[in-house]
Amino acid sequence: MGLFQHSHTHGDSLIAGGFKAGTVAYSIAIVEINGKMQEVRISQIEFLDVAKSDVSE
Structure with missing residues (x-):
């Protein structure tokens, strides 16, 4: 759906x-999983x- x-x-x-206060x-x-909108980390x-072999190169 999008990156945020x-x-x-x-x-x-x-x-x-x-630690001090901060952000x-x-x-x-935001992705659709099993018909529901969910928030996931990019990783x-x-x-x-x-292909898996392409990723390892």
Whole structure:
């Protein structure tokens, strides 16, 4: 369906010396699986029209 960016913010870590507040962002794809629209990470997508031997080259 499409490629998008998932993004969310988070606060400071409660642990002394932990991470500061910030934003986490990564690429996602919206795909249809079994008739339902779902969000998946890009690394979960496999193109079935590409032979496995082509990928290893």
